[in-house]
Amino acid sequence: MSRTILSAKDLVRHFNVGSSWLTKGQTVQAVDGVSLEIAAGETFAIVGESGCGKSTLARLLMGLLEPTSGSVRFDDRAVSGVSGPALKALRREMQFVFQDPFSSLNPRMTVGKLVGEPLEVHFPDLSSDDHRGRVSGLLDQVGLLPEHANRYPHEFSGGQRQRIGIARALASRPTLIIADEPVSALDVSVQAQVINLMSDLGRDLGLTLVIVAHDLAVIRHMSDRVAVMYLGQIVESGTADAVFEAPRHPYTQTLLSSVPKPEYRDEARTQTPLGEMPSPSAPPPGCRFHTRCPHAQDRCRTDRPSVEEDGDHTVACHFWRDVAGAAARPVSRPRSQSAAARFALYKAATDGAPITHKQQVAKAAQSVD
Amino acid sequence: MSIATDPILEKRPENRVWKKFRSHRSAMFGGFLVTFFIAIALLAPILPIPDPAATDWGAVRKAPSWAHPLGTDEIGRDVLSRMIWGAQASLLAGVISVCIAVALGVPLGIIAGYFGGWSDAVISRCTEALLAAPFLILAIALAAFLGPSLTNAMIAIGISATPIFIRLTRGQVLNVRAEDYVESARAIGLSQVRILTRYIFPNVLPPILVQATLTIATAIIAEASLSFLGLGQQPPAPSWGSMLNTAKNFLNQAPWMALWPGISIFLVVLGFNLLGDGLRDALDPREH
Numbered sequence: 001m002s003r004t005i006l007s008a009k010d011l012v013r014h015f016n017v018g019s020s021w022l023t024k025g026q027t028v029q030a031v032d033g034v035s036l037e038i039a040a041g042e043t044f045a046i047v048g049e050s051g052c053g054k055s056t057l058a059r060l061l062m063g064l065l066e067p068t069s070g071s072v073r074f075d076d077r078a079v080s081g082v083s084g085p086a087l088k089a090l091r092r093e094m095q096f097v098f099q100d101p102f103s104s105l106n107p108r109m110t111v112g113k114l115v116g117e118p119l120e121v122h123f124p125d126l127s128s129d130d131h132r133g134r135v136s137g138l139l140d141q142v143g144l145l146p147e148h149a150n151r152y153p154h155e156f157s158g159g160q161r162q163r164i165g166i167a168r169a170l171a172s173r174p175t176l177i178i179a180d181e182p183v184s185a186l187d188v189s190v191q192a193q194v195i196n197l198m199s200d201l202g203r204d205l206g207l208t209l210v211i212v213a214h215d216l217a218v219i220r221h222m223s224d225r226v227a228v229m230y231l232g233q234i235v236e237s238g239t240a241d242a243v244f245e246a247p248r249h250p251y252t253q254t255l256l257s258s259v260p261k262p263e264y265r266d267e268a269r270t271q272t273p274l275g276e277m278p279s280p281s282a283p284p285p286g287c288r289f290h291t292r293c294p295h296a297q298d299r300c301r302t303d304r305p306s307v308e309e310d311g312d313h314t315v316a317c318h319f320w321r322d323v324a325g326a327a328a329r330p331v332s333r334p335r336s337q338s339a340a341a342r343f344a345l346y347k348a349a350t351d352g353a354p355i356t357h358k359q360q361v362a363k364a365a366q367s368v369d
Numbered sequence: 370m371s372i373a374t375d376p377i378l379e380k381r382p383e384n385r386v387w388k389k390f391r392s393h394r395s396a397m398f399g400g401f402l403v404t405f406f407i408a409i410a411l412l413a414p415i416l417p418i419p420d421p422a423a424t425d426w427g428a429v430r431k432a433p434s435w436a437h438p439l440g441t442d443e444i445g446r447d448v449l450s451r452m453i454w455g456a457q458a459s460l461l462a463g464v465i466s467v468c469i470a471v472a473l474g475v476p477l478g479i480i481a482g483y484f485g486g487w488s489d490a491v492i493s494r495c496t497e498a499l500l501a502a503p504f505l506i507l508a509i510a511l512a513a514f515l516g517p518s519l520t521n522a523m524i525a526i527g528i529s530a531t532p533i534f535i536r537l538t539r540g541q542v543l544n545v546r547a548e549d550y551v552e553s554a555r556a557i558g559l560s561q562v563r564i565l566t567r568y569i570f571p572n573v574l575p576p577i578l579v580q581a582t583l584t585i586a587t588a589i590i591a592e593a594s595l596s597f598l599g600l601g602q603q604p605p606a607p608s609w610g611s612m613l614n615t616a617k618n619f620l621n622q623a624p625w626m627a628l629w630p631g632i633s634i635f636l637v638v639l640g641f642n643l644l645g646d647g648l649r650d651a652l653d654p655r656e657h
Binding site for chain 1: 548549550552553554555556557558559560563567568571572652653654655
């Protein structure tokens with residue numbers, strides 16, 4: 001494994017909800033004891049269902065939120081609690097792509113201003129010609145036209161706006177981009193384009209990508225390593241192949257078996273998640289997953305499982321050795337035509353290294369026609 | 370997916386705010402009204418009109434005629450002349466006091482809403498304390514404290530109208546601050562000042578503009594009340610408000626005395642309202 005670029009140690013973030021000077025309110029344990037290490041150049045995915053704290057984790061890693069305890073380090077520099085020039089330097093090297101492209105762009109600024117703004121902050125000495133050239137270059141890089149610079153965000157579609165968001169993130173020439181559900185607000189066809197764009201850029205610019213998502217297809221397609229989150233904790237992490245092919249934690253197993261498979265009807269569905277996720281303001285004792293786990297035993301209700309490492313594949317479960325064997329292996333069956341088309345679109349980016357993004361979009365459009 | 374037909378690529382005119390404003394008919398009408406009254410106020414010294422303070426005991430409360438196109442008041446002064454000279458006082462009272470209120474209220478509201486914490490607590494409690502006193506009572510108290518003159522009346526009215534702007538701005542900032550684009554501004558490393566001026570201020574401005582145009586009306590009326598109490602424009606210098614106040618005693622005998630100032634206040638307020646509406650639309654890139 002290459003150099004660690006971003007690491008988190010025992011990261012905790014609690015939110016106080018509904019407290020005033022009379023009532024105590026509740027403490028939401030959004031992130032509770034997360035440690036992870038992300039290597040330079042890899043694509044790291046954080047998965048979990050809604051409300052598991054993955055967006056909070058992304059903001060903690062970015063330094064947009066201060067942790068209650070624990071620390072984040074980027075390139076051996078502290079991320080949490082810094083300000084002034086140190087913070088500015090971090091902001092140049094780490095960038096963020098937001099989930100909702102409709103609310104994450106200032107409606108009163110033109111696209112050129114939005115994309116050029118990071119340049120103004122981090123390269124204030126740029127001449128106005130260079131500035132304009134860089135903005136055009138960035139727009140071109142994400143598959144937009146330089147002429148779009150005079151437009152306002154509301155004149156664009158969701159996919160185009162997310163491209164603007166990506167161009168804005170790329171402007172300061174960062175080495176790391178954290179994306180919080182970058183495609184979950186977009187249509188499926190557009191998702192593929194934006195995902196491909198991000199993979200392309202990640203590869204071409206040698207970026208480290210941290211992708212937060214709940215769409216397992218997206219993650220499988222683009223990530224090198226995966227961390228699975230449940231109720232503010234990481235329950236399993238490892239290479240994408242290991243986690244997807246041989247899931248060890250019962251939560252990962254139920255998560256994978258709950259993916260609707262468009263290519264075939266899965267009658268032999270082996271596991272269904274039991275009920276709802278408990279509230280993060282009152283997490284269950286012991287293993288947090290025991291209330292929904294089909295394999296739960298007495299020990300799970302009292303002892304919090306520690307993270308066990310087996311090579312690069314870690315898991316936090318007392319009985320993972322028994323559980324992992326019992327899991328049903330994914331069965332490969334012929335895919336339906338529409339599913340095949342979607343996967344082809346996803347795959348095109350990883351296979352054809354020299355293919356530029358715009359050609360690919362055109363090709364995809366042709367094949368749809 | 371041909372690039373040539375992309376509707377986004379059509380050529381754009383250079384100054385879209387001005388163009389949009391010009392195509393906004395009601396805004397242009399509002400602009401015309403406001404310009405008209407400002408022009409009258411500015412031209413008062415060179416217009417061929419009688420002295421607004423000159424009394425004529427032979428022409429007390431005369432109906433409009435050739436000699437006095439808008440009639441005369443209870444001590445024989447020419448109403449037209451007083452209307453024109455009064456435009457100065459009334460427009461100043463309306464515009465300057467609202468400027469004072471906006472200049473004080475908007476920054477305080479932004480600080481309270483954006484930074485929160487103790488600054489919010491202090492500013493909000495003070496605002497609530499000021500709001501507890503009725504607008505006019507507060508203005509009268511302040512004007513009495515500062516001493517009777519038009520300038521002091523404007524300051525008093527401005528301060529009395531400030532809490533409304535603090536409250537409005539603070540509420541808007543709380544909304545805008547939660548938007549993703551403000552977080553995105555932090556993510557790219559913008560300074561607090563830039564975030565406030567580029568992200569917060571432009572997005573909280575529209576409702577403030579509308580409130581400001583409405584407050585101009587209130588301020589003109591408030592100046593009238595202060596004048597009536599002897600705390601505003603000092604007699605015999607005229608203002609529309611003081612004319613209206615005097616005229617209400619003679620509504621049966623000389624209705625024109627109330628008619629002209631009433632109509633003028635109505636038109637000025639309408640003009641500022643339409644202007645503010647048009648400005649708000651023209652500044653919003655989402656409106657076409």
